[in-house]
Every structure is written in structure tokens, then in C-alpha cells.
Amino acid sequence: MNPFEVLGVGVDADDVSVRKAYLDLVRRYPPEKHPEKFKQITDAYDRLKDKKSRLEYYLFNRETPFRSPFEVLISHFSEADGRRPPNFEEIKEYLRRCAIQ
């Protein structure tokens, strides 16, 4: 997973905002309750904690954890903070589409 995505910061974020995002996430996902997520957050922070490492990642990263485009969507969705259901009309439409297909 892209560390910028994990921390929820942009490529042009500064040290302070990266640190802030990291601390917010660590508080939200303490290691005792979310060990995997915590590791992901700390790994991402290690890769982005200073300007040089952010630039290095931006310039020279060759990795992608995905094998196909759809995996990007799945990962993006599962990493998102919280999930909100669609409104009732959308649920109706969705179920009816499933019925007809």
C-alpha cells in the first residue's frame, strides 16, 4: 500500500503534517488492538518521515503490492476510514439490479 495513502497525506506534505497524521492514526489504531494496521502505519511513517525519504519514495519507488487494477480498488476500499451505507433509494436500485441481472 502506498505510504502516502496509508497516512492520508499528499506528496507535497511537510514534516509536521506527516507527523501529525501519523500520531492521529497511531492513536486511533493502537498496536494492542490493531497490530497489523499499526505496523502498516509505522512502516508508512518510516518511509515518509522526512523530506528526503518522501522525495526518494516519490522518485525511485518501483514496488506495487497489487497484481491487477481491481486489487487497487479493494485495497483502497478496505483502507478507507469507516464505511457509510448508501441512501435508501440507492439500496433499492442496487437490490433491483441484482434481481434483474
Added chain:
Amino acid sequence: MGKRKKRKRQKGPNKTAPIEVLEKKASDALQARKYRQARDYLKELCKRDREKYLPELIAAHEGLALQMINEGRFSDAKQVVDHLTDLGATGKKGWLEFIVSFKQGDFVKAACAALRLLEEDDNITESGEKLLMYDSLVLSFEALDIAKTPKQFSIIREANQVQAALKLVSEEKYEEAMACLRAVSLSSPFSHWKLFVKGLIAFYKMEEQKAQKAFSKLPDESIPAKAAEPYMLLLGSREGLKKYQKRADVLGLACWVAARKDLESVLPRAEYLWRVGRFRDSYAHVRRNIEGFPSEDQGIIQGLSDFYLNAVFQMKERDADRYIDFLDKMVARGKTDGAEKLMILRTIGLWLEDVGADDPMVLGVWKEFLRWHREVHGENRDLQALVCVHLGDLFSREVIRHPPFFPFSGGATSRRPVVHNERLAQYCYDTCLEIDPTNKQAHFSLLALYEKTGQKSKINKKLDEIIELFPEDKDTLYKAGLRCVDRKAFIKGMKYLEWAAKLDLLDMRVREALIVCCIKAALEYAKRSKVEQYRALLSKALEYGESDSDDFNLGHAYLYARWATFELLNNNVTDAEQLLDKASELGRHEPRFLYFKFLVGRLYQVPSKYMSSIEKRVKKEFSGRASPEKAIAFADVISYFQRTSRTIPKWFKEEQRRVNRYIRKTAKGEFSQAQARVFVEYALQNTDEDLAWSYINKALEQNPDDPYFLFVRFQLEVGSFYGFVDEEELDELKRILSLAQKQRDQELISRIRKTIEEIEKMGSVRDIFDNHDEELDEEEEDLDEAVDIFVENLLREANKKRPGRQRKKRNSPSSATQLNLFD
């Protein structure tokens, strides 16, 4: 002339055909599910005997209607169903009316039909049909006022509860939704809807396992089961995708569930193209259909961009070539702009580095990247400097030498690494320092380049420059200190090293270098009888040494012994004795310490009158029955002196022989495998193969599967003739490797691996020569390379052998030279 299409006339039943023929044809058609054909024959038969053939005609109509529904021809199906009414059919007619309305999306009408059918109940045999009818009642999402019987009232009430629960889920009122579902019992025909809603609640509450459990229990043919598939896909991650990756409908709905309706029509197709290996088409499809792709901004589009531009590094060579070519053409044709061009240039640059493209080409792509980055994002000096250092490091990488094809052709090759492209590396570092004169990484990389290429004066100049710029950098101070020691500028060197040691007192490497510097300087003063000076220096050495260490440089006992020697050089016998007493109190390993004292005295040329008593004691230690412990101590001491003396006097060679004799004598007695290993290493360092063999054979008698001795035996037998190692010998080496792996002997494992690698490399070069006649055309380039290596090696060897052209030996500031304490 265009071809005229012949229209095939549909053959109807022969009106004059006998009944038996028509019956046979109708029956065959029914069996083959050719309902339209069967209907035509049966129509004809009905004209002759309506009563007899009407049930079969109705069955043909029903079959035809179902077929049409399945094909999505709902209006045609509706006509057939209407015709069933004319025929007076009851049976499946109700069900067909329901399914036509259902499939047409008229859920209210379908619900009404379902309610009627469920009231009758008798005609519904399939459980799937029943489920669909109940589902239609939920999907109608209308207050149905058509209930007439208590049963119908009860069915509608439960359907409304499910609808209400779904509404509450959409409003994130999960507790209330659960309460609403309590009215739906487990035995209710809507119990699967209850499960579905529970799954939804768990999904949106991020209780993934709970959601998966609920969804997985849904009956296969139900609508909730279909509706749960996209959720399961999103929950199942990679495994989920594996299950549904061929179902474009599920992928599309998953985009919807993931709140990315905009990707619904793009991503399933992109996924399919990617999965079948049409990577370029997949990229083009996404690029064409997703606005803003590729993007550097945060979000899923950026995730997709990252994927599409980094995936090339995981592709097979041929696919990667084509993909890069495709990206390159887009840039070359001016089809890209902004972030896309930037991202593509970055990918091409990295890819060219990986495939070892020409240096100017790599440099050119990165220059274009920097130029374009400036246009898109404005000036970014940090980024420019980083790219320059990156390229400098790339060009200054050490080139791996191929082992000589004829290893017997000459002596050892130069140990200095070969730099890939010194000129371009220097250019890149200089450019970086122009952009950012205080770029630490560039300064250090440039220093490393000078060290690799052995440019002594540039090294010294750069070190001074770095110290001025970064006075608190321990490594720089350490390196500068070593350089000064190498130039015999001891006082300056001591200043740098002491400074470095104060920055990190735990770094033993720095402390040892400082002590060595003190000893060297003290020796100079001792030779000139400057007593106060050398005493001060040795006190400083003690300050940075370790009282209980057995290290010959760091240990206080050994420092006292040296100091005593310097005192003897100046005839200060009493001081020397006091120092030796202190040393003796600390010297825990008597024969080791005694032999060190003796050799130090002799090497520093202490007058013989002070050496006679110690000489006798040493002689006594060497006489009598040999013990492996003593032998290890002597080997340790003599090896230290060999390592740290640049020139070896004649008498020292006699000492080496004395130690060798003692170790050989030890081989006749008992010793452990670990002790034997020390002796073998010692023997190999001294190129005394006989001595090594005496231990190897005996150690292998004790343990025939000892990987260390097997490996050493292999090395001694093969020598450096790696080009002639056959498959069997290579297999044996691999067996030894597996033995070493079992013992987890990391050092030995890496040595064996390195040897295997060299043998295999040698084998590949030999193969090229062996096969060159057959594959000359295809392998021309490889062969040229092999010949180049061969000629290069020969020339190198020839140059070495020409005395007139021999280059003056340069000493790099390695630990070996800086530890040179006796010249």
C-alpha cells in the same frame, strides 16, 4: 458484386403428414427443448385431436415462454403467456406471469402475482421459485394493499419489516434495524433477508468476519445471495477477487458498493484485459475512460496510476519491453502531458537503469524528467539534487569482475574495484553540488568515488572540505583521521580521531584507530627519546583502551607491554618493570601475553640484554608436549604481527616456522573440531597446505560430514580452477552447502555460496565458448562480451608481468594499513 444472402425459409409441419410422424417429431422437439418447433407440430396435431394433444401444446408454450425469459425476450414471453390464457391453461401460467413481470423489473406486479401464487401454494414445487416470490415482495418496496387472507397479511407484514430494516440500515440506525428484524423469525420465508441485513450491518460497522459469516449462509438462488457477492468480493481481498474475477457483473457492482460508481463501467474491463495479459490495452482503457488518470494526487486514481506505472517492474521481460515501448511512444508522439508525462518518464528512467541501458540514454531520460518536473511543479532543488546523487551512485557502482577464464594464467588480480562510469559519476555529483553546495550525500558519494578510484590527493582535499562543512560527522572525522595516519600526520589524525571518539564513545572502531595513532606517534617520540611526549600519548591510549580486553590494540595489558618496551628502548628499566608488573596483573592468558611481549620487544628492537630472560621463558613454553590451547595462542599472536607489519624481518620468519612446527606437533595429539578449524585457517593464511591437510584429514575422520572441512578440502583440491569444475563436483559443493545450512554456520554459508556463484559464472562463460560455432549468429553479442572479458584478463595479466609498466603500489587507508604498527 455483393453476395446476396439466402434467407432460409422456415419449414412448417407438413399438413398432410400422418399423425404418427407428427407425434414423433413433436416428441423429439420437446425432448430437444426446441419448443417453438414442438409447438408448431402440436398445433397441427391439436387441429386433428384437440383434447388429446392440448396438454402437450400447453407444455410446449410454457417451455417456450421460459426459454424467452431466460434469453431476456420479455415482451415475446408475455405474448406466449397471453396465448396460454387463450388455451385455458392454468398450471404454470401464474408462475410465468410472475417471472415475466419480475424480470421486466415490474416488482409491484410481480409481488401481486407472487402473493396470489403463494396463497395457492400447491403449484410451486421448486424451492428456488418460492424464494424468488418472497424476494419479489421485498423488492416491491411498496405498501401492498392487496392482502385478502390472513396468510397474505402475515407474508406482507414480514416483507415490510425487512424493507423497514433496510431503510434503517441506509440511515445508519443499526440497532433499530436489528430490532426491526426481530419480527422476522428464523423459520420465516424471509429469514435469508434477515441474514442479509445482518451482514450489511456488520459490513458497515467494519465487523468483517461477522459480515462474511452472515453472507456465506445465504441460500444460493436467492436475491440477497446475489446482492451479497460484491460485498464478499470486497471482504475477501485477493482471494475474493480470485473467486469473482471472471464475473464482470459482480466486479461492476463491487465498484458500486465501494462508492465508486464512476468506475463501474471501466474497472471490470480493465481487470479482464490485465488478467489476459493485454497490459497496454488495460492501461489505454483506463486512460480513455477515467478522467484525470494518471494522477499524482491522493486517492484511488493515484493508486491506479501507481499500479499501472510500477507494474512494469514485476512483468516478464517481453511484456515489460512492450509496455515500456507503448509508454515511450505515447510520450514521443506528444500524447502525454502534465503528471502523466512526468510519471512515465520516471518509470522509463528506472526501467532503463534496471535493464542496464546506455548511460547517456539513462541520463537523457532523467534530464527530461527534471526539465518536465520544473514545468509542472516549479523549481525543486532538493529533488534535482536527489536525482543527481542517484545517478552519480548508479554510474559509480562497482563493476563485477568475471573470474579469469584461465585462472592459471597469472597471479592475483587488482583488488581495486572497477567503477562503471567514473566520468559521468563525477559529472552528476558535481552537478548536484552546483545545485546544493552543502549536499552531504553528494560530498560523501564523491569521496567514495575518489576512494574507489584511488585518487589520494582528491580524497584528502574532499575530507578537509567535508570536515569544514560537517564538523559533527563522526564517520568523516574517522576517515580523515585514518588518512592522516596514512600520511604520518599523527597529531592531526589524533585530533580528528579523538573528536570522533568523543562523539560516540561506544564506537570501538574509532577508539581502536585512535589508539593505533597514539602508539605510532609514541614510537616516533620513543625513538627520539622524547620521554614526556610518548608517555602522554600512551596515557591517552590507555584512556581509550579497555582494561579487561584481550585485544592486542585495545587491551590495557598489551598497551602496558608496549609502553614498557618503549621505556626499555630508552633504558628506563625500573619504569619498564613497573609497567610489566601492571601488565602481568591484567594479562590473563600467560603464553599468549608472554609471546606478545617477546615479539613486541624484538620488533621494536629492544636491546638484547633486556630480552634474554623473556626469550628463555618463551623457549620453555615452546618445548615439551604440545597443547592445542597454547598452539592457538601462538597462532593468534603471530597472525596479529603478520597482519600489522608491512615488512617482515628474517628472524620473524624463523618465529613463524617455530609456531608452525608447534602446531604441526599438536596435530599428533587430541584436539577438538573447533580448534582444528583455527589451525586450518592459520595454515591457509600462511599457504602451508601440508599443515592444513594434517588437520583436515583428521577432522574428517572424526566427523565425515563436517561442512567446514569438506569445503576446505574441496577448495584445496580444485584450487582456482573453477572453469574446470564438473557437474558432480558442483553437486558435492551444494551438498556441503546444505550441511552448513543445517549447522546455521552463516559465515561458511556465504563463503560456499560465493564459490558456487563464481563456478556457475565461469561455467556460463565456458558455455558460450563451447557453443559459439552453433549459435554464433544468435549469441554474437554474448560471445563478443566473453571474448572481451578474456582479452581484458589476458592484457591485465600481461601488464602486471611487465616490470617497467608496473604501477607504484598505492595504499588505501584500509584498516590493515592503519594498524601497521611496527614500521
